[in-house]
Amino acid sequence: MTSLIVMGLSRMFRSPVFKIGMCVMVLYPLFIVLVSLKDRTPDSAPLNGVYNSGLVFIGLLIGAFVSVLIGQDYIEKTINNKIMAGHSRAAIYLSDFIVTFIGAVIMQMCCAVSASAAAIPLFGMYTTPLSEILRTQPIVLCVIAVYTALALFVTTIVNSKSYAVAASMFLTMAVFAAGMMSYQVITEDKAEKALAEEQGKNIEMTEEDTLAMKIFGVIYDADPQSQVCVLSEDRYPENGTKMIVTDIAAIAVITSAGLLNFCRKDIK
Amino acid sequence: MTDLFGSYCARMFRHKLYIFGLAAAFIITYFISANGAEILPLHNINNDLECAKLASLGIPAFFSLFTAVFLGAEYFGGAIRNKLICGRTRREIYFASFGAVALGMLIMIAVWAAAALLGAHVLPDGSEIASCIVRTVFYDIANLSVLVLVSMNIEKEVLSAAVAIMSFQASFMAVILMQAIMGMTGDGIGAVLRALINVIPYGQWLSMSLIGDTSIAFTAPVQIVISAVSAVIITAAGLHLMEKKDIR
Numbered sequence A: 001m002t003s004l005i006v007m008g009l010s011r012m013f014r015s016p017v018f019k020i021g022m023c024v025m026v027l028y029p030l031f032i033v034l035v036s037l038k039d040r041t042p043d044s045a046p047l048n049g050v051y052n053s054g055l056v057f058i059g060l061l062i063g064a065f066v067s068v069l070i071g072q073d074y075i076e077k078t079i080n081n082k083i084m085a086g087h088s089r090a091a092i093y094l095s096d097f098i099v100t101f102i103g104a105v106i107m108q109m110c111c112a113v114s115a116s117a118a119a120i121p122l123f124g125m126y127t128t129p130l131s132e133i134l135r136t137q138p139i140v141l142c143v144i145a146v147y148t149a150l151a152l153f154v155t156t157i158v159n160s161k162s163y164a165v166a167a168s169m170f171l172t173m174a175v176f177a178a179g180m181m182s183y184q185v186i187t188e189d190k191a192e193k194a195l196a197e198e199q200g201k202n203i204e205m206t207e208e209d210t211l212a213m214k215i216f217g218v219i220y221d222a223d224p225q226s227q228v229c230v231l232s233e234d235r236y237p238e239n240g241t242k243m244i245v246t247d248i249a250a251i252a253v254i255t256s257a258g259l260l261n262f263c264r265k266d267i268k
Numbered sequence B: 001m002t003d004l005f006g007s008y009c010a011r012m013f014r015h016k017l018y019i020f021g022l023a024a025a026f027i028i029t030y031f032i033s034a035n036g037a038e039i040l041p042l043h044n045i046n047n048d049l050e051c052a053k054l055a056s057l058g059i060p061a062f063f064s065l066f067t068a069v070f071l072g073a074e075y076f077g078g079a080i081r082n083k084l085i086c087g088r089t090r091r092e093i094y095f096a097s098f099g100a101v102a103l104g105m106l107i108m109i110a111v112w113a114a115a116a117l118l119g120a121h122v123l124p125d126g127s128e129i130a131s132c133i134v135r136t137v138f139y140d141i142a143n144l145s146v147l148v149l150v151s152m153n154i155e156k157e158v159l160s161a162a163v164a165i166m167s168f169q170a171s172f173m174a175v176i177l178m179q180a181i182m183g184m185t186g187d188g189i190g191a192v193l194r195a196l197i198n199v200i201p202y203g204q205w206l207s208m209s210l211i212g213d214t215s216i217a218f219t220a221p222v223q224i225v226i227s228a229v230s231a232v233i234i235t236a237a238g239l240h241l242m243e244k245k246d247i248r
Helices: A002-014 A016-037 A050-075 A078-084 A089-123 A130-157 A161-198 A207-222 A224-231 A240-264 B002-014 B016-039 B048-055 B058-076 B079-085 B090-119 B126-153 B157-182 B187-199 B201-207 B220-244
Strands: none
Touching: A002 A089, A016 A050, A016 A089, A050 A078, A050 A089, A050 A130, A050 A161, A050 A224, A050 B157, A078 A089, A089 A130, A089 A240, A130 A161, A130 A224, A130 A240, A161 A207, A161 A224, A161 B058, A161 B157, A207 A224, A207 A240, A224 A240, B002 B016, B002 B090, B016 B048, B016 B058, B016 B090, B048 B090, B048 B126, B058 B079, B058 B090, B058 B126, B058 B157, B058 B201, B079 B090, B090 B126, B090 B220, B126 B157, B126 B201, B126 B220, B157 B187, B157 B201, B187 B201, B187 B220, B201 B220
């Protein structure tokens, strides 16, 4: 499998879609720093959390880059060559997952480096403790892995690769939108409840509202994009462990399903 | 050019994805128009057409895939080369394909409008409905000109689909970000961002949707002129690129 990973990495680094993704992840935090510069005063607070700013749309980038990179394998029949060379289907699928995951992590690292290179000299060192930043990194990795597993799964199961690209990109966009919406709804609900508790009031909810809040709660816990929103608060989330466990379970389920499908697939 | 346009239309009306798209446009718009006020977590809904406007984003989203798949097949099957050998000019091919997909989009907008009006319980006055539909037509055509440019100039179908959908995602994210940044910046940068939002088709959609700030929208005639001018410029650029292209 090592040879597959090495070969996949060398192809990935030459891929234009990967390069575009890298450019976006490097330029976006610089853009944020540039916008913040306008209101900078000598005693401005450091730009805490800017190193994670690219995470907001890393899912969309993963959706595009994974589907194009892996879709190209099918169109150019490289996948047939790999099978003929004696590699097992499980090794091919897992190596694709590892390669694309490494690519996405590199994008995120580039974002953190470019953000820090611009933000620290201009606004000073982050006040968030380093231990806190490091503690959030496993969640960041899990979020990236969930998006990668999802995009790879869709690209594998859809036969026509144009449709696979579209399905992967629209699915990641749907996950993105659902996560953002659930984060907004749950945060507003928490704030409302806190305010009511402060004022000694009791909020009565209808059965339908309770059900809706339960659904949003499940999406809030499981959706990688809502986890990204929680991480943007720049502290280790209250339910951080739950997030990691949910993500690992999601990765295991999605990857197993993709692997099962790929092993039974008739590759022409 | 009429027979080329006719053949594109005949192929498009038989395309399963297009038929599915029309059905989905009707069902989704009708559902959102009829139930949006109850199910959407928004507090600023005045009438049901506003919910249907949210659903109208599905039209450019659908065409970002359909245009790439439909026009990409021209290269994949070698049809474009055959048309050139038969003596058709690149200009004819470009305009016929653009015209056919534009007709497809107009039909989808008509389906969307019909579903919105049928499903709505509360509607605004007629002039607002007409203005909304006309603006939707123009910004969707402007967006379509970008998609045709991409599809007619990228031979690889997968790459063409990826670029087209990325253009949808990127411009959607860009206008949301620009709107957020407008609140933080001064008048100078704010004016530039406002102009940019009104130039980008998705910005025009955002400026008249429930999740956007309606105060940033230019007046309807100005938006229509911007869309028409950008459609002409982008089409001219696309044609220029295609005429210089080496078609294999």
